[in-house]
Amino acid sequence: MKKYVIGIDVGGTNIKLGLIDSLGTILSRRNLITCSCSQTKNKLIDSLVATIKLLMEDNGLNIQDVLGVGVGLPGLINFEKGIVTSLTNISGWRNVPLMSLLQKKLKVPVFIDNDVNLIALGEWKFGAGRGYDNLLCMTLGTGVGSGIILNGDLYRGEGFAAGELGHMPLNEKGPSCNCHGFGCFECYVGSSVLTAKAAKIFKNKNIKLEDVYDLAIGGNVRAVQFWEETAAHVGNGLVGVVNLLNPRLIVIGGGVAKSYKLMQKVIEDIVKKRAMRTQSSMVKIVRAKLGDDAGLIGAQVLISSSLEKIKK
Amino acid sequence: MKKYVIGIDVGGTNIKLGLIDSLGTILSRRNLITCSCSQTKNKLIDSLVATIKLLMEDNGLNIQDVLGVGVGLPGLINFEKGIVTSLTNISGWRNVPLMSLLQKKLKVPVFIDNDVNLIALGEWKFGAGRGYDNLLCMTLGTGVGSGIILNGDLYRGEGFAAGELGHMPLNEKGPSCNCHGFGCFECYVGSSVLTAKAAKIFKNKNIKLEDVYDLAIGGNVRAVQFWEETAAHVGNGLVGVVNLLNPRLIVIGGGVAKSYKLMQKVIEDIVKKRAMRTQSSMVKIVRAKLGDDAGLIGAQVLISSSLEKIKK
Numbered sequence: 001m002k003k004y005v006i007g008i009d010v011g012g013t014n015i016k017l018g019l020i021d022s023l024g025t026i027l028s029r030r031n032l033i034t035c036s037c038s039q040t041k042n043k044l045i046d047s048l049v050a051t052i053k054l055l056m057e058d059n060g061l062n063i064q065d066v067l068g069v070g071v072g073l074p075g076l077i078n079f080e081k082g083i084v085t086s087l088t089n090i091s092g093w094r095n096v097p098l099m100s101l102l103q104k105k106l107k108v109p110v111f112i113d114n115d116v117n118l119i120a121l122g123e124w125k126f127g128a129g130r131g132y133d134n135l136l137c138m139t140l141g142t143g144v145g146s147g148i149i150l151n152g153d154l155y156r157g158e159g160f161a162a163g164e165l166g167h168m169p170l171n172e173k174g175p176s177c178n179c180h181g182f183g184c185f186e187c188y189v190g191s192s193v194l195t196a197k198a199a200k201i202f203k204n205k206n207i208k209l210e211d212v213y214d215l216a217i218g219g220n221v222r223a224v225q226f227w228e229e230t231a232a233h234v235g236n237g238l239v240g241v242v243n244l245l246n247p248r249l250i251v252i253g254g255g256v257a258k259s260y261k262l263m264q265k266v267i268e269d270i271v272k273k274r275a276m277r278t279q280s281s282m283v284k285i286v287r288a289k290l291g292d293d294a295g296l297i298g299a300q301v302l303i304s305s306s307l308e309k310i311k312k
Numbered sequence: 313m314k315k316y317v318i319g320i321d322v323g324g325t326n327i328k329l330g331l332i333d334s335l336g337t338i339l340s341r342r343n344l345i346t347c348s349c350s351q352t353k354n355k356l357i358d359s360l361v362a363t364i365k366l367l368m369e370d371n372g373l374n375i376q377d378v379l380g381v382g383v384g385l386p387g388l389i390n391f392e393k394g395i396v397t398s399l400t401n402i403s404g405w406r407n408v409p410l411m412s413l414l415q416k417k418l419k420v421p422v423f424i425d426n427d428v429n430l431i432a433l434g435e436w437k438f439g440a441g442r443g444y445d446n447l448l449c450m451t452l453g454t455g456v457g458s459g460i461i462l463n464g465d466l467y468r469g470e471g472f473a474a475g476e477l478g479h480m481p482l483n484e485k486g487p488s489c490n491c492h493g494f495g496c497f498e499c500y501v502g503s504s505v506l507t508a509k510a511a512k513i514f515k516n517k518n519i520k521l522e523d524v525y526d527l528a529i530g531g532n533v534r535a536v537q538f539w540e541e542t543a544a545h546v547g548n549g550l551v552g553v554v555n556l557l558n559p560r561l562i563v564i565g566g567g568v569a570k571s572y573k574l575m576q577k578v579i580e581d582i583v584k585k586r587a588m589r590t591q592s593s594m595v596k597i598v599r600a601k602l603g604d605d606a607g608l609i610g611a612q613v614l615i616s617s618s619l620e621k622i623k624k
Binding site for chain 1: 388445446458460462463465467468469470471472473474475476477479480481482483484491492493494545548551552553555556557558559560586587588589590591594
């Protein structure tokens, strides 16, 4: 019986490929550089196909040995039609029927989805979200996004654009956001905003969030305060979604979440204090478990759940 | 074939009962006063049973002629177990197994749910939400709530507490809310808050929102401004949920929505301006169609969909 899946995680600068088994273990990996290929879709697709074949050879397998190929991309993806509507920070991709293009070349089932959705699927089935039916998996990085699992299924939204937790406003008035809104959650906790804030506080243009983490661990009061303020925004940003969706679990991942242990108490306290009793009493907030591999591992879940639904 | 359903809509002061056909038409009605019965659950249940029998007699029918009885209650309802966990503003109801109590006496299927969920089900199948799969039905009254239909199904949340749109904060700091949070949507647009605000503006303790509506229709500038300010809060409150859930439709009902036509343009403009492009381009915002009957009519949907699921 076929049990492997190929996962592809397309990022702004590189593309990760992995051979994954049915338990969500990444058995083998390959990488590709995204940048130069961004303007030439066909070249990128050809490179993907060639790299998949190499990955198969690495493992003494043939493409026909896999259940399917799951691709996560940073942008708006029409999961049902398998079309890349648009990509964030990668130009030249508009309404590309990536699913059928890859399927024709590979002759195995291909499914494509938004990268944060794949992260949520991965954490749900093989990471911090195992066993839960109603959860939100939040990515706290340059962008702030989320994948939403409700009633035991990924919720994608009417136009596959659901999950934009980072663009729930925290205030009626607030800073401008690159989504053309203002006062968005992301304007307060996105990593570039935080890095700029840290540069001001510590009067150091080159400071990184990792440095602020190290400073806080070392007892620097302003650094501790920096993470507490960030945590307060995160907590405030979660109250609305906790009250609205009454989830059992919130999983927090992404780059900024590396400082989760410095933020955990404040986040939990604010949600407990500010969210409604029923909702706050049952929601658990935890750090993501799969790190940078969540998207690749999520491809396994995407393929198996999609094939299951087709069977029905 | 059985085609009737009995709907029961429990409010703080009175209880509406209706005989409803499969097209969502209320064929016959009865009413009960809630107040005196609130402390004596058994008496209330007996009255309900007696009134149902009268309603049957009114129509020359027998209880066995109905598919089931659907009850909407203002509070936290465990739909799956059929238990009233607690009621808002009606004391003495804690963990009451209302479904089984009624079922024993009536010998037909009974389902119970939160009243706003029933309103959402009614509007979805027979009102403003017909044909949509992803929609939010918002009630704008003393309380601000919502019923959420996602992927063609009512989403109730892990603890049956989902939909608390009125308690999504609009600001990180803001007025205290009776949910023990602060800055909640409801603190800005709940009808008691609005009435108090109107009393101040118009220096009239007894002014009602209907009066402010009439004043605005008559061209009173402060009254027009009053509704525009309210609409701005409503619009701001919807941006987050539009970005997060990417619904196709938002239905606005409840008492305050009687002024919907005075608020519509500002609400739509703010959502268009502030929400993300994909989400705002596809969301329609409309006024509810079924008025005060939505909850009763929703009982038909509750019964038919619940019986359908049991069959599967």
